[in-house]
Amino acid sequence: MLRAIKHLLIGGLIIMTTGIPNRTTASENDLKLTIVNPQTLYDPTPNGYSTVVIVPREARLAYISGQGGQDATGALSPDFAVQVKQAYANLHTALDALGARPDQVAKLTVFVVDHDMSKLEVLTRNVKEMFGETLPAQTLIPVPKLAIDPMLFEVEAVVMLE
Secondary structure, three states: OHHHHHHHHHHHHHHHHHOOOOHHHOOHHHHOOEEEOOOOOOOOHHHOOEOEEEOOOOOEEEEEEEEEOOOOOOOOOOOHHHHHHHHHHHHHHHHHHHOOOHHHEEEEEEEEEOOOHHHHHHHHHHHHHHHOOOOOEEEEEEEOOOOOOOOOEEEEEEEEEO
């Protein structure tokens, strides 16, 4: 019985690894995000995001955990706009640590404490400053609070690695 399980496990590993593409077969052009904003849907770009972002199959993905507005000492400003700016700076630092650029970010999820429309302009401005024309897909989730009471904003990202 143990021998049969061992063969199944080895066979499963072989099957699982046969579908993994060889990294050397991908050209540089294959490792670009494809942005799709269907003309029959509302244009999201003025609000700083794209409807669909396609990651090429040859790419590896990295998941960056939620970055808040803490500075290097862990201090949080009570000002929402300051926290958002710092959170995107922290996200940029995480991208740098991966050797990645903002145009490799496929998806953002942002969490906003007590969201209202006045905060949307701050968010849109910061996203456009960081991502320019290559706007990632994005979801905003209003929340009553985050991990630390004075935290007002958090952003997490899915990044395509080259």
